[in-house]
Amino acid sequence: MSFSISFGPLSAADHEAVAKLLHRSLVQWYESRLRQGAKFGDSHxxxxxxPxxxxALDPGEAVTARDTQTGEVLGVCxxxxxxxxxxxxxxxxxxEAGGRGIAKQMMAAVLxxxxxxxxxxxxxxxxxxLDSFSLYTRLGFAPGxxxxDMLITVPEDGMTSPEPTGSTRVRxxxxxxxxxxxxFEHSQQGIRREKDFAFFLQNKVGSWRVLVSEREDGSLNGFLAMSTHPSFSMIGPGVAADEEMAAALLWRALDGLRGKTLVFLLPCAAANLVRTAYSWGARNVELHVAQSTAPVSSAQGIVFPTFMPETA
Ligand SMILES: CC(C)(COP(=O)(O)OP(=O)(O)OC[C@H]1O[C@@H](n2cnc3c(N)ncnc32)[C@H](O)[C@@H]1OP(=O)(O)O)[C@@H](O)C(=O)NCCC(=O)NCCS
Structure with a gap:
């Protein structure tokens, strides 16, 4: 099997092929290694x-690996x-195309x-x-x-636990x-990505909501975006100045997602926040690590990463 790697736009036909590829590869990997394929459902x-x-967010920035003879999509990044x-x-x-260097070559193109x-x-x-962890660390990424990953089902009538201090400053x-x-994110985390926030706030593709929290003087001390699309219910990305503000933002986000079962990611080091999430009924389902080719050593604040658009 020979393949070619390229950056390029995804056609409407590619969307279907990419969705099938994502679903198939995740189901196969998690089922064969962890017996957890079912968590990705039975439909692509x-x-x-x-896609x-x-x-819509970054047109033409997908990397695909295609079979040189049939044009079939064998990999995407x-x-x-x-x-x-x-x-x-x-x-x-x-x-069926795994272990032949496809992921490595797609990543190399982005790097x-x-x-x-x-x-x-x-x-x-x-x-x-360990396959993807190793793929990234072999290419020069360092874990941070x-x-x-915490799974929670929000009661139909909203959060039963009392509203945390600070939630009156969330809007x-x-x-x-x-x-x-x-x-604000730049001041805390040393990264800047205004395009993502503009995309969420325009809310034309997907379904997004963004909360912010502010200090007495009106300046921001936290934000929390979330995808409320039926295909992808997830809280994040977000950053809060401290655990108290993070708990207030998270409580408000969850209370707005009544009756939904969804995942959010919390830093393991934020012990109080994690305990608070347990007290709300959240359960651990996976662990993730931020990886970067140049970690920001001065990063501060509480981060809520997400898988779309993937960030940490
Ligand atoms: C993870 C995944 C993308 C890898 O794709 P792939 O095309 O099979 O990967 P490659 O063939 O490019 O190999 C990746 C590299 O990781 C290395 N690797 C894999 N497991 C390893 C381990 N346990 N220790 C060290 N290196 C390892 C491979 O040896 C290879 O490096 P090399 O060519 O220098 O030997 C693929 O298994 C997949 O699609 N999984 C499901 C989706 C998924 O989980 N994506 C990651 C989301 S974070």
Whole structure:
């Protein structure tokens, strides 16, 4: 089997092929290694959201590996160039084409692009998946903060636990706040990606909601975005100045997602916040680690990573 790797736009026909590839590769990998294939469902249709959102957000920035004879998509990897870095995700290879260097070559193409731009690359990697963890560390990524993936079902009538202190300072983001959200994240985490926040706030592809929290003087001390699309219910990305503010943002986000079962990621090191999430009924389902080719050593605050658009 020979294949070629290239950056390029995804056609409507590619969306279907990419969704099937993502679904098939995840089901096969998690079922064969962990007996957890069922968690990705039995249909590829929810995965159509990935190519749809990514083609709208970063048109032409998908890397695909295609069979040189049939043109069939054998691998996909999405890249997202931002002010401070290039984010990467999700990466997948068709099960029957695995182990032949496809993921490595797709990643190498994105890393070359990042190098040419003079920017580090960042992604979120599962700690249960040694294949992808090793793929990234072999290519020069260094692991950083560890996150626990927590699953929760929000009661139909809303959160039963009392509202945390600080939640009165949480409000819906205004449509013109992408810049101040990006500035706040930059001040805490040393990364900037205004494009993502503008995309969420425009809310034209997918279904997004963004909360912000503010200090007495009106300046931001946290934000929390979430995907509320039926195909992909997940809280993040977000950053809060401290655990108390993070708990307030998370409580408000969950209370707005009544009756839904969803995942959010919390830094394992944020022990109080993690205990609070347990007290709300959240259960650990996986572990992830932030990986970067140049970690930001001065990063501060509490981060909520997400898988779309993948960030940490
Ligand atoms: C993870 C995945 C993308 C790998 O794709 P692939 O095309 O089979 O990977 P490659 O053939 O390019 O090999 C990856 C590299 O990792 C290395 N590797 C894999 N497991 C390893 C281990 N346990 N220790 C060290 N290196 C390892 C391989 O040896 C190879 O490096 P090499 O060529 O220098 O030997 C694929 O299994 C997949 O699609 N999984 C399901 C989707 C998924 O989980 N994606 C990751 C989301 S974070």
């Amino acid at each position: 249709e929810p995965f159509l959201l990935f 749809e959102v990514y083609e 999405f890249s997202h160039e931002r002010e401070t870095h290039v984010a990467i995700g999700i990466v997948a290879t068709a099960p 070359e692009k990042a190098r040419n731009l003079g920017k580090p690359a960042r992604l979120v990697s599962s700690l249960l998946n 903060a560890i996150f626990q 819906e983001a205004r449509s013109d706040e992408a810049e101040s959200i990006a500035d």
